[in-house]
Amino acid sequence: MKPLDRILLLITALLASYQVVQGIAGLSSMAIACYTIGFGVIVIASLMMLILGFEVLDSPLVVIASTLIPLSLALGLVAQFIRPILIPYGIFTVMGFLAIVATRLVGPKKLAVITLAVVHGVAGLTIFFLPIVIAFQAKTPGGFAWVGIGGMLIGLGGLLLSFLKAGKPLLSRGRILAVFPGLLLLTTAAFVAGFTFV
Amino acid sequence: MPKSYSALRTLKAKYWPLIKSLQTFLLLLTGLAGYMSARCPVFNIGTVLSVTGSLFISISGSTVLNMWYDRDIDARMNRTCWRPLPAGIISPPEALRFGLLISILGIGWALAIDLLYGAIVFAGLFFDVVIYTIWLKRRTCWSIVWGGISGGMPVLAGRALGLGYIDWIGLALTFAILFWIPTHILTFSMRYFDDYKTAGVPTFPLTYGFQFTRVTIAISSVIAAVAMIAAAVGIGMDWGYLRLIGVLSVGLLGLAIAMSVRPSERVNFGLFKYASLFMLGAMVMIVLDVI
Numbered sequence: 001m002k003p004l005d006r007i008l009l010l011i012t013a014l015l016a017s018y019q020v021v022q023g024i025a026g027l028s029s030m031a032i033a034c035y036t037i038g039f040g041v042i043v044i045a046s047l048m049m050l051i052l053g054f055e056v057l058d059s060p061l062v063v064i065a066s067t068l069i070p071l072s073l074a075l076g077l078v079a080q081f082i083r084p085i086l087i088p089y090g091i092f093t094v095m096g097f098l099a100i101v102a103t104r105l106v107g108p109k110k111l112a113v114i115t116l117a118v119v120h121g122v123a124g125l126t127i128f129f130l131p132i133v134i135a136f137q138a139k140t141p142g143g144f145a146w147v148g149i150g151g152m153l154i155g156l157g158g159l160l161l162s163f164l165k166a167g168k169p170l171l172s173r174g175r176i177l178a179v180f181p182g183l184l185l186l187t188t189a190a191f192v193a194g195f196t197f198v
Numbered sequence: 199m200p201k202s203y204s205a206l207r208t209l210k211a212k213y214w215p216l217i218k219s220l221q222t223f224l225l226l227l228t229g230l231a232g233y234m235s236a237r238c239p240v241f242n243i244g245t246v247l248s249v250t251g252s253l254f255i256s257i258s259g260s261t262v263l264n265m266w267y268d269r270d271i272d273a274r275m276n277r278t279c280w281r282p283l284p285a286g287i288i289s290p291p292e293a294l295r296f297g298l299l300i301s302i303l304g305i306g307w308a309l310a311i312d313l314l315y316g317a318i319v320f321a322g323l324f325f326d327v328v329i330y331t332i333w334l335k336r337r338t339c340w341s342i343v344w345g346g347i348s349g350g351m352p353v354l355a356g357r358a359l360g361l362g363y364i365d366w367i368g369l370a371l372t373f374a375i376l377f378w379i380p381t382h383i384l385t386f387s388m389r390y391f392d393d394y395k396t397a398g399v400p401t402f403p404l405t406y407g408f409q410f411t412r413v414t415i416a417i418s419s420v421i422a423a424v425a426m427i428a429a430a431v432g433i434g435m436d437w438g439y440l441r442l443i444g445v446l447s448v449g450l451l452g453l454a455i456a457m458s459v460r461p462s463e464r465v466n467f468g469l470f471k472y473a474s475l476f477m478l479g480a481m482v483m484i485v486l487d488v489i
Binding site (some may be wrong): 040047048051053057 | 206313362436439441442444449452453464468472
């Protein structure tokens, strides 16, 4: 791992740590818990990559753990802005996560990829569209749309890694790893920037 | 002026490698965090500087005496044979004089600040040099317990200075350090197994094997994290910092489990680094929470 990658991962871990500590004033404990899980996974993932190197991405547990980022952030956004659908969305999130774990551990590879794509996709779309729509409706300051940008970036990162894991990489492994620390930093920065507007 | 500057540089080049600066600074940070955790007037710059100075000198003194006594072991190990004493850069009597001088200075300074604080700092030095290094290190692998206890003294001393007495939070912080230190020592004893074997130092891997050592590291890391969380709650740290300590603990637990279930050199060293980062982060958070 290059020194620059290490620096980018360290900044990412510090930014995500800042968000965990800062929390968001006035939110329900459900939303705070979801955001803590999402940013907490970013903190741990950055530190693990920093300490153990990119090889850590080869672990099957990484797919499962990294799924927690979009799922928990999406659930946090729903808890914060569209509470009426919190229970069904929460059930979808929990069931989706369990399905990802189950298919990763025992299911056929194709089913695992489809499950991941569906659950990840719904969460990714939620993170991308919901903040932009909320900001567009002026329910929050316009800067909150940055969370949507973060959602787009993490979706991109998730896609690159998922297809790499599925054996059909969109880019070469070397190229993905070259852009990954920067992409993770941009994603985290966009999330943190967006949440300062709430 | 340039002459004195050059003399200072020479002195630094000669003596600085004797104090294991990274370890000393981490222990110094724990002492400052312990002091600040008492939420006393931390911006009393005079006291903060005195704590910093007395702890830095005492810990350095303890390390120098440790290096002086272990120079024969260091000479037999590839990892440490470059140190100033085995490498012949400093003679043993010179190192002993330097170690005793700064130890007496540091303890004297600590006692002048506060008797209880000074007594705990002295206990740390005594446990490290006499009990751990001179008495037990060459006899039993369990000597690391005393290494851990001595490592926990700076944080206890700092908190006792802030409060004026020893409380359960200070003991929990000491416990956290006590259980963090084996992570450090045992990881090195596995990584440099042949070195320790050649030097004839009894270690956990030599006595009980690698798997037992790995499980010991995993368990002690988790206990260190639990003690740290208990102390953080007791201090009344802000919820945000508690959340972050919780998050970091999950990572530590994950690595501890990974090391026990699927052991490897990489995960082993990763846990050691992560545990150090965890302890550093927790101490920084205690300081930030007060500031």
